[in-house]
Each structure stands twice: as C-alpha cells, then as structure tokens.
Amino acid sequence: MRAIENFPLSDRHVHPELIRAYGAVKHACALTNQSLGVWDDDPAKGEAIVRACRELANGEGMEHIVVDALQGGAGTSTNMNVNEVLANRALEILGGPRGDYKRVSPLDDINRHQSTNDTYPTALKLAAIRLLRRLEEKLVAVQEAFQQKEKDLAHVVKVGRTQLQDAVLVTLGREMGAYSEAFSRDRWRVYKCEERLRVVNLGGTAIGTGLGAPRQYIFLVVETLREITGIGFARAENLIDITQNQDVFVEVSGILKACATSLLKVSTDLRLLSSGPDAGFGEIRLPAVQAGSSIMPGKVNPVIPEAVSQAAMLVMGYDQTIAAACAAGNLELNPFLPLVAHCLLDSIDILANACEILRTRCVESLQADEERCRAHVHGSTAIVTALVPAIGYENACALARRTKETSKSIRDLCVEEGWLDEATFDHLIKPEAVCRLGMPDSFPLQSRAHTQHEEQP
DSSP: OHHHHHOOSSSOBOOHHHHHHHHHHHHHHHHHHHHTTTTTTOHHHHHHHHHHHHHHHTTTTGGGOOSBSSOSSTTHHHHHHHHHHHHHHHHHHHTOOTTOTTTSOIIIIITTTOOHHHHHHHHHHHHHHHHHHHHHHHHHHHHHHHHHHHHHTTTOEEEEEETTEEEEEEEHHHHHHHHHHHHHHHHHHHHHHHHHHTEEOTTOTTTSSOTTSOHHHHHHHHHHHHHHHOSOOEEOSOHHHHHHOOHHHHHHHHHHHHHHHHHHHHHHHHHHHTOOSSSSOOOEEOOOOSOOOSSSTTOOOOHHHHHHHHHHHHHHHHHHHHHHHHHTOBTTBOTTHHHHHHHHHHHHHHHHHHHHHHHHHTGGGOEEOHHHHHHHHHHSTHHHHTTHHHHOHHHHHHHHHHHHHHTOOHHHHHHHTTSSOHHHHHHHTSHHHHHSSSOOSOOSSOOHHHHOOSOOO
C-alpha cells in the first residue's frame, strides 16, 4: 500500500512475465527451504507456501500484483507485493483468513533466506530468457518469409541503388535475400543472449555475501530453480559482482538495439521501394491493409513498415535508458533495476510483435511490379554498367551520353549502332548475369576490339 501511494508514476503494472518469473523464483526458494526442514514443525504450511508459489509461477493471481512498474527501492515494492500475495494465498489454502501473518508471514516465511537484491534480478533474467525465446521464434519466421521472397522474386531484374542514385543491376530476389541474412544474424545474437542471462546471484541475499542464508540453501537454491524452469541457471562465482554490476542487461539491450536497427532499415527500404506508386519507385506492392487518408481518395500508406519503424525507434530509446540506469548503480547495489526491467521486457515484447506484423501483414503478401522494374532497367543508365565486361568502361560512358542525347533506350541505341546484338545485350542483363559473383574470365560475345566505338569520350 505504501508503494501504491508513493509511486504513482507510469500507471503500468509490473510486466506479467516478470510476475510469473518471480513466482518461479519464490517456488525454488520455498522448495529449497522445505527440503532443509524449515517448516518441519508445520508441514501443511510448507506445502501451502509451495503450492501458492507454483500457482503464481503459472500465472494465477497476477492481478493482485498492483504496484507501479517504476518504483524506488531496487524492486523491494514488487518483492513485498509478491510476498504478501503468496502469504495470503497460502493462508487461503490452509483454510485461514487473509492477513493472519502469525501463521504465514510474508517476511519470515515467504521471504525466508532471501532479499529483493537477489530475487528481483534473478526473476528479471528468467523473464527475459523466456521472452527472448519468443523473439527468436519471430525472427526465424520473418527470416524465412524473406527467404521465400528471395526465391519468388529471383527472376525480377531491377535497378540497384547507392546513395539513392541508380547504380548497377540486381534482382529483387537478391534484395530480399539480403534482408533475410540480416534477420538471421539478429536471430543468432538473440539466441546467444541466454548464455549471459543464465548466471544469477540467487542465494547472495543483500549484497552477495549470503547474509542470513545457510550455506546449504545457497548451494541448493539455484539447482532447484534450474530443475523447475528447465533453464540452465548457474550461481555466479562472485555473487557480490553480479549483485552490484548489471552490465549484462546493457549487453542484451545492445543486441535488441541491433535487431531494431535491422527492422528500421528494412522497413525504410520497403517504404522506398513501394513509394508512389505512380510517382515514386513503385517496384513492389505492399498489401493494402487499410485506407490511407481521410481526404485523398484511393491513397494507401505503408502503415505496417511505418508501425514497425516506430517500434524500432522506441527500442533504440529504451537502450539508452537501460545503459544510463545500469551505469547509475552505486557501490553494492543498483537501485534502478525496475526501470531496466520495464524497458528491457517491453523492448523484447515490442520487437517480437513488430516481427510478427511485418511478416504476416506485409512480407508474405509483398509482390513485385515487374513491368515497373523492367521500365526502370531499360530507362536507367544503370544498365550500362552491366555492359562493361563486353564493351569496356570508356565505351559504356559514351553509350550513356549518347542515350541521353538521342532520348533512345540504351538497348535500342546499343543494337542500332552495332555495339552489341540483341542476344548479347539480353544475355548481359538477365538475372543470372547480374547476380553472378564478379566477372567471368571470358564471354561468348563480340570481341572488345569490334565493340570499340569510333567516337571516343
């Protein structure tokens, strides 16, 4: 109640996954205490506490965790809210009235051999691991969606651009393949995060010295957590270090920022490639998921890439907040873990949701405007670059200038003036040619001597 009165900040409750994770941590602590005989004089109480913790770990009773997500005290308010709810639930199981803390105490029983300072960061790491596994699944799905588009659009030759200017020919499939590779790296980085988060300070109590906890408990509690969660948690070798230094969350957040960067870059590209559609690039058509304007008839905006972009920008901002919060810890404890938890878990959720809508509402139904791509290819001097292996760089420059002077297409001018025949020209701009790695040693083409044009630049 004091926390509710003191911290009317975000009007957002503690993340539900953090609550479930806290229930799992309390469950591990209760099982450990039970095995050490803490409640041998009242076995029913021990069983009731274990059951209450297990229920919270399964998501039951989460509506009673009512403190604000942002709070002073390094998470003590969350820990005490959990302790009180578990104590009262245990009393209900025992058939007694809520608030009879002489029978089941939030502190002496539920919080036995614990501190906020070891249970809160452990619960946060458990919650993050679970959410990161979901994010990894979503990244794999969006990666596979772009891989499918790589296959579907492999035959579509288009103008590749650097600095937003026409550059060389490429295929739309190759562009999609590059996006899939970016998300493949993100997936791998997210997967590796679990290694960092598995190291916990549970059992270290207040500052990592294990004050108030028996040695048997300290050795056993992390093993118990590992057994009930199926996650390979390990007790830190230096509990004082892990209690005060929270750089692991900065590292994980940086990986989330990298993922956000990929989402923002790809979303920006999709918006550019679909721009217009009549007066822009218009090389791809995104699914029309909703009307785009209340005043302009027929306008359809790229709202999915826009939404994903905003999600990515928010995660980038969260990353800076997490770095500041972890850097601001003092001496033996970081009091700002509630802010870290809020930003970190929210970031993972937002990225997972962004990947899901990008895949299902955009990428899977994305189509090429093959006619527009073809028109761009034949109307752009970028096509000249593909002819360089056959006619040489200087001749290609001359051809580009002649095309601008005559307003004829490059293909028509090239054939009319004998630079290349139609078959050779078409061979040089087909998908296999523009996507091959480097230049072949020789071409079954007209000789360079024959294609040296009389007019020199």
